[in-house]
Amino acid sequence: MAIVAERTRFAGVFARLQPYRLWIQTAFLAVWLAPIGTRLHGFCAPVFHCYGCPLATFGCPIGMLAHFTTPFIVVGMLILFGALLGSLFCGWACPFGWLQDLAAKVPTPKFDPPRWLGHLRFVVLGVFVLAIPGLFGIEHPLSICMICPAGALEAALPSVLSQALAIEQVFWPNTLKLTITGIFLVAIFFIRRPWCRVLCPLGVILASFNRVSGFFLRFDRGKCTTCGRCTRLCKYNIDPEQSPNDLRCIRCLECTRCQLGALTPSTVLHRRPPAVP
Amino acid sequence: MEKQRATVFLVLIVLGASLLAYGLSSTAAPGASSQQGQLSSASEPAATQEVAQAAGVQEPSGQVQKKEAEPTKAPAACPT
Numbered sequence: 001m002a003i004v005a006e007r008t009r010f011a012g013v014f015a016r017l018q019p020y021r022l023w024i025q026t027a028f029l030a031v032w033l034a035p036i037g038t039r040l041h042g043f044c045a046p047v048f049h050c051y052g053c054p055l056a057t058f059g060c061p062i063g064m065l066a067h068f069t070t071p072f073i074v075v076g077m078l079i080l081f082g083a084l085l086g087s088l089f090c091g092w093a094c095p096f097g098w099l100q101d102l103a104a105k106v107p108t109p110k111f112d113p114p115r116w117l118g119h120l121r122f123v124v125l126g127v128f129v130l131a132i133p134g135l136f137g138i139e140h141p142l143s144i145c146m147i148c149p150a151g152a153l154e155a156a157l158p159s160v161l162s163q164a165l166a167i168e169q170v171f172w173p174n175t176l177k178l179t180i181t182g183i184f185l186v187a188i189f190f191i192r193r194p195w196c197r198v199l200c201p202l203g204v205i206l207a208s209f210n211r212v213s214g215f216f217l218r219f220d221r222g223k224c225t226t227c228g229r230c231t232r233l234c235k236y237n238i239d240p241e242q243s244p245n246d247l248r249c250i251r252c253l254e255c256t257r258c259q260l261g262a263l264t265p266s267t268v269l270h271r272r273p274p275a276v277p
Numbered sequence: 278m279e280k281q282r283a284t285v286f287l288v289l290i291v292l293g294a295s296l297l298a299y300g301l302s303s304t305a306a307p308g309a310s311s312q313q314g315q316l317s318s319a320s321e322p323a324a325t326q327e328v329a330q331a332a333g334v335q336e337p338s339g340q341v342q343k344k345e346a347e348p349t350k351a352p353a354a355c356p357t
Binding site: 076084 | 283285290294
């Protein structure tokens with residue numbers, strides 16, 4: 001009984017925080033944007049934030065994977081964060097996700113990309129993050145840092161602005177990067193989190209741990225009335241009732257607003273309560 | 278199912294912590310020296326720091342080649 005009460009308290013914390021998720025994401029910017037000039041580029045944070053940004057506190061894990069042949073710290077850190085929380089950082093802390101969530105607040109018609117497009121994230125990870133930089137070097141025009149829209153918005157844009165303001169020669173990013181960034185900037189108003197759902201290589205690494213992570217979504221079939229509310233609450237075209245720890249889930253925890261308590265955040269420390277006869 | 282999850286979780290935590298500890302204690306750029314054109318840093322965090330500042334790139338041989346004269350400065354412009 002004590003275990004059940006503890007699990008309820010744990011789920012209750014997230015239930016209280018859930019309505020303020022966008023504010024929590026905003027608050028995390030204070031961590032990622034080096035508010036007091038802290039620069040810890042030797043370490044990576046499990047979020048998609050370009051280290052070329054003039055305000056970046058940490059290094060970008062994807063950039064580091066592309067740059068190094070044996071990045072033990074980055075791989076170790078990704079495994080640790082993935083094993084502990086899965087893709088929870090994507091939904092609650094990632095600054096690039098925050099930008100997309102903010103754009104999604106604009107009342108425009110929203111479209112869902114086909115589910116299979118989510119597998120493109122593996123292609124991006126395998127080809128543009130690992131294969132091309134590994135085989136041809138980071139300066140290859142198709143390596144991730146050369147085409148990344150986060151790099152364009154967080155690093156190149158401030159750079160171009162500062163060059164323009166200083167009346168110096170302006171160095172524009174390459175055409176492919178500008179094109180991808182342009183498409184991204186249009187897409188975020190019509191698709192919820194297009195980068196995260198279709199292309200994000202970091203998201204696919206972290207979400208790959210969702211099924212085995214210490215923090216996970218527990219589905220209690222006994223409490224479910226198959227009303228479909230959780231499916232309607234999910235903005236990312238996932239059916240939480242069928243797959244609560246889906247590979248495409250960013251763990252925004254919207255689905256846990258199911259009032260019957262069939263879907264609750266839980267951890268490996270909280271055992272499943274005994275079934276009610 | 279719960280036991281399986283807990284077991285895999287523990288294995289991953291140990292693996293991740295081991296890799297992190299190894300990375301922190303090992304050298305990312307074997308053979309890197311203070312010679313011209315190479316980064317002076319030997320540890321992975323330091324090498325990462327310098328790469329993050331658009332100061333160098335790691336070659337397939339594992340050596341990190343220096344590209345700028347002052348790698349300790351913050352990036353003045355986007356590296357790409």
